[in-house]
Amino acid sequence: MTSSSSSRPKILVTRRQFQDQVDRLNEVSDALVLDRPAPAKPDELRVAATNAHGIFAHITDAIDASVMDAAGSNLKVIAEFGVGYDNIDVDVASERNIAVANTPGVLTETAADFGFTMIQAAGRRIAESDRFVRRGEWQWFEPLDLLGVDIYGSTLGIVGFGRIGSAVARRAVASGMNVIYLTRSQPEEDYGCERVNSLNELLERSDFVSIHCPLTPETNQLIGAAELKRMKPEASLINTARGPIVDTEALTTALQNGDIAYAALDVTDPEPIAPDHPLVSLENVTIVPHIASATVGTRRKMSEMTVENILATLNGKLPPNCVNADRINWG
Template sequence: MPDKVLVTREIPAAGLRPLEGFDLTVLSEAPPEREELLEAAEGVAGVLSNVTEKIDAEFMDAAGEGLKVIANMAVGYDNIDVAAAKERGIAVTNTPGVLDETTADTAFMLLLAAARRLGESERTLRAGEWHWWGPKLFVGVDVWGKKLGIVGMGRIGQAVARRGKGFGMDIIYHNRSRKEDAENELDARYTDLEELLQTADFVSIHTPLTDETRHLIGAEELGKMKPTAVLVNTSRGPVVDEEALADALAEGRIFAAGLDVYEEEPKVHPKLLELENAVLAPHIGSGSRETRDGMAVLAAENVVAVLSGEKPKTPVDQ
């Protein structure tokens, strides 16, 4: 009998092809209710999960002892209890590499839109309230030639830095460890977080969500930023204290923010929704056709590898 494989959401067709030989269950387009997810877990050997599903000990126990692999269709895997999986001998995989450039595009899109007030000006135009060209109308801040501070200089952070380089920006970064490659390739300079916040014109966050990075950017950190600075977050919402950010934006203590992720998705802090200087995207960081295909295929190939007794292609650090 073929192994049972659960795909927790509808995914691009390209990702289902490698799974054709299995006894496959694909849940709906919307995130499944918890009950439905736990029921569907019963007896599965492999799971292709998404960031919307909490894959914890309860889920693993509902699946039973046959569960061998959890393949997240994302680079972040804070939705998975990796320690619980390790205890049970279950492999956990993610999709690094295939989404770096697309997510970096998203970060740069938000950076440009926030700097040049695209959200606010487009809303005005669509409302029929654009009456004339004005010397002082929708005046933003320059991006080119400014200082870009990258928090988390992994693959995505470096891809954003390369974009900044193309805009003639000066690159500084903060990371757990020094990245000599990036320093050589991009003339990126390592700083502590404090100096980065105090001197960068643009701060773009690219850290995973861990106990150490939760609320890494709060009131105190925002207070160190320049009043002309822009904050961009395409990593995970809880890395930024949303309430503190909304207050800083409302009081003009920083110029603007571009956000793709939120503390309690799909909820967005009501104060943020009221602010003209917040550009708000609904977690579309990796959302290009090509990249979503690539993520789905890689996640599926990880399932196939483990269930065929091979090593997973992209295991997370367990």
């Protein structure tokens, strides 16, 4: 834990960050950085947040009323390092006139690159094949081993056609996939893709289902046992959005029973998933540790944008990327 003390505003940075961005905060405030391998426990987070003017938050932090209580009336901004902010109680923050900000746009292309990579990894059984070699089972060329499915010419169903979902669609169309999608709002551009009217239709028609919607009360457990049974037995499910959108136990059962062929997950529920969970032992699943935005360039830009959101509030302005601006009144 690193900090300095004075009468200047206090900014809590809940995880290790790029030092040059911490230095930017320290030019005008005192940054308390929780520099540790694991996320802070709830009680540690509350103690660290005491009298904070701003919180540089991460997905691993549950920023709820108790954390805001600990910060007290000083707290003006909770700036999320990422696009999703379901770890923050925005309603409570808004009631207390606390701005909540995120980092939209900056990670779109990187996350879309990764999402499309996971589609290919599922279709061609990349992780499974890697494990096959590492176990010493590759003895000779076998014409009928580890057969995947073609990406070209297959149908991709995208659930959530926002920035990232539509960017995945661009990549899929360029690779010769047929793309259908489900979304609540009319997209600015659909790249010749087909909009469907129901989740059931998307599940039944798709060879690959890729999830890109936000986690909300409506999308929590959106994909359960009934939905998985609607998918083709040769289909793959890809989730690079939020773990709770998919029922983990139902997915495990579907993969075990052959209801679907494969899953590729950047997110899980719970997260992280225990290494002894039955899902982890399955050959027909690829699981990686929430790394869709994990490139040096993108993570640096996310850090820069988070700092800019905080610095704006120290100057008495709303953050450039305030998600609850219509509920904030600073006079």
